[in-house]
Amino acid sequence: xxxxxxxxxxxxxxxxxxxxxxxxxxxxxxxxxxxxxxxxxxxxxxxxxxxxxxxxxxxxxxxxxxxxxxxxxxxxxxxxxxxxxxxxxxxxxxxxxxxxxxxxxxxxxxxxxxxxxxxxxxxxxxxxxxxxxxxxxxxxxxxxxxxxxxxxxxxxxxxxxxxxxxxxxxxxxxxxxxxxxxxxxxxxxxxxxxxxxxxxxxxxxxxxxxxxxxxxxxxxxxxxxxxxxxxxxxxxxxxxxxxxxxxxxxxxxxxxxxxxxxxxxxxxxxxxxxxxxxxxxxxxxxxxxxxxxxxxxxxxxxxxxxxxxxxxxxxxxxxxxxxxxxxxxxxxxxxxxxxxxxxxxxxxxxxxxxxx
Numbered sequence: 001x002x003x004x005x006x007x008x009x010x011x012x013x014x015x016x017x018x019x020x021x022x023x024x025x026x027x028x029x030x031x032x033x034x035x036x037x038x039x040x041x042x043x044x045x046x047x048x049x050x051x052x053x054x055x056x057x058x059x060x061x062x063x064x065x066x067x068x069x070x071x072x073x074x075x076x077x078x079x080x081x082x083x084x085x086x087x088x089x090x091x092x093x094x095x096x097x098x099x100x101x102x103x104x105x106x107x108x109x110x111x112x113x114x115x116x117x118x119x120x121x122x123x124x125x126x127x128x129x130x131x132x133x134x135x136x137x138x139x140x141x142x143x144x145x146x147x148x149x150x151x152x153x154x155x156x157x158x159x160x161x162x163x164x165x166x167x168x169x170x171x172x173x174x175x176x177x178x179x180x181x182x183x184x185x186x187x188x189x190x191x192x193x194x195x196x197x198x199x200x201x202x203x204x205x206x207x208x209x210x211x212x213x214x215x216x217x218x219x220x221x222x223x224x225x226x227x228x229x230x231x232x233x234x235x236x237x238x239x240x241x242x243x244x245x246x247x248x249x250x251x252x253x254x255x256x257x258x259x260x261x262x263x264x265x266x267x268x269x270x271x272x273x274x275x276x277x278x279x280x281x282x283x284x285x286x287x288x289x290x291x292x293x294x295x296x297x298x299x300x301x302x303x304x305x306x307x308x309x310x311x312x313x314x315x316x317x318x319x320x321x322x323x324x325x326x327x328x329x330x331x332x333x334x335x336x337x338x339x340x341x342x343x344x345x346x347x348x349x350x351x352x353x354x355x356x
Contacts, residue, residue: 088203144184174247
């Protein structure tokens, strides 16, 4: 199972090496963005993908168009993920985890609640439990080790993570994820940090700072099964074979889905190659990029175009008709006031070459 997974990893990395610097950078940027966004979605927090993409691009010094301002919360999560994946060979230490935790909670609060930041949870913070159900009939799914055990537990974890090199780093990613989230060493943010540690080990397995698949995206898709397997393992024995099977299966599907990302990146490059035979104006370029990067909810129409491009409805309509006539926009079937447009589907629509 592991050999098959490693083969598919190698095949994906080999394909990415052959597509050129710009496309490879775009694919990596897209996957890093997905990783940050979906890791937050798993915890019930929805981030703006364009904001996340902008934050990553700025921190990696990518010269791309359409960057927007990002919030402190977004920048903090991005900094943690980039530190884990771009500096994957740097040892994981207590101080480094504290820095990650501080970037996740720059205001010292989780929502409205004040929490202890950049420290292990304390006895004063109470028992750390995962609970569901109404008050008085709660079901305790899991109870973490008490706070007085954390220093020794985490020391053992760091020693194992950095020095037990007989374990394949892909398997180590699965063990580390389970181990850290079970220790639950912080008051909040343990899930996001566990996934960052896993990504760090996967980056060591790949031997590159470029990210071409997103495990967090796949975990979010399979969230119910993920939590069920986690609860089953945490309530079971120290034989974690079943957990590792599920982890590796999930990772395999993440790698398979990366092929779709590669297809989208290639489609985007091909679309721009054809558009640039007869360049579009700045407004059109901005809207097309937003649509390609999922920055537009639903289809585009005249009023939405005008709002996003900061122009009049008449100007928006002229831009849209021009893009429709060139085949860049495909008009959906419903007309009248409900007229809307989409980009060509790489699998269904034929891109019409620009008219001379």
